[in-house]
Amino acid sequence: MRLNINGRDLEVSDSVGEKKLITFLREDLDLTGAKNACDIGACGACTILVDDEPVKICIKRVKDVAGHRVLTIEGMAAPDGTLHPLQQAFVDRGAIQCGFCTPGMVLVAHAFLLKQPHPTRDEIRKAIHGNLCRCTGYQQIIDAIEEAAAHYRGAPAPAQEARL
Ligand code: FES
Ligand code: FES
Structure with a gap:
C-alpha cells in the first residue's frame, strides 16, 4: 500500500x-x-x-x-531547520514547557488556522480542547496560536513537508 x-x-x-x-x-x-x-x-x-x-x-x-x-x-519546519511561523510563535510566547504535548498542539492549531485564520480566543480554546497539557500552559498556547493566526491570513505559510 x-x-x-x-x-x-x-x-x-x-x-x-x-x-x-x-x-x-x-x-x-x-x-x-x-x-x-x-x-x-x-x-x-x-x-x-x-x-x-x-x-x-x-x-x-x-x-x-x-x-x-x-x-x-x-x-512543519523547513529542511534547513527554520521553524514554521506557528512553531516560532510557540517558542516566542513561551508556550512550551516539557514539550510533550507540543507537537500535537501545533498540528491541531495548524489544521484549525487553515480553516479559521481570524479566530477568537474562545474558538482557539475549543480547537485545542482534545489536546491536554499537563504543564497547564494553556494561556501561552492560546497566545501563540492567536499571534500565529496573522500568518494564515492572506498568504499562509505552508507546512514545509520536506522531511522524512
Ligand atoms: S497518546 Fe494518543 S490520544 Fe493520548
Ligand atoms: S508543555 Fe508539558 S504537557 Fe504541555
Whole structure:
C-alpha cells in the first residue's frame, strides 16, 4: 500500500499496514514528534494531520492512512531547520514547557488556522480542547496560536513537508 508522509511517497507491505501507526512513525521512520502518552485516544499527544484533519494515531493502524496525506510535526519546519511561523510563535510566547504535548498542539492549531485564520480566543480554546497539557500552559498556547493566526491570513505559510 502507498503512504504519503510529509510530502514523500513510500510503499509498504500489507504486514506493515497492520502495525500501529504511532509505532511505525516513531520506530521505523524515526519520526518521534508524535508521543504515545495514553494509548487510548484520550490526550492528543499523538496527534498528526491526515488530509489536514487532526487524527490521534495511538489508536490507528498504518493501513488507516494509506492513500491519504500525512503531516507530522517533522514536516512543519523547513529542511534547513527554520521553524514554521506557528512553531516560532510557540517558542516566542513561551508556550512550551516539557514539550510533550507540543507537537500535537501545533498540528491541531495548524489544521484549525487553515480553516479559521481570524479566530477568537474562545474558538482557539475549543480547537485545542482534545489536546491536554499537563504543564497547564494553556494561556501561552492560546497566545501563540492567536499571534500565529496573522500568518494564515492572506498568504499562509505552508507546512514545509520536506522531511522524512
Ligand atoms: S497518546 Fe494518543 S490520544 Fe493520548
Ligand atoms: S508543555 Fe508539558 S504537557 Fe504541555
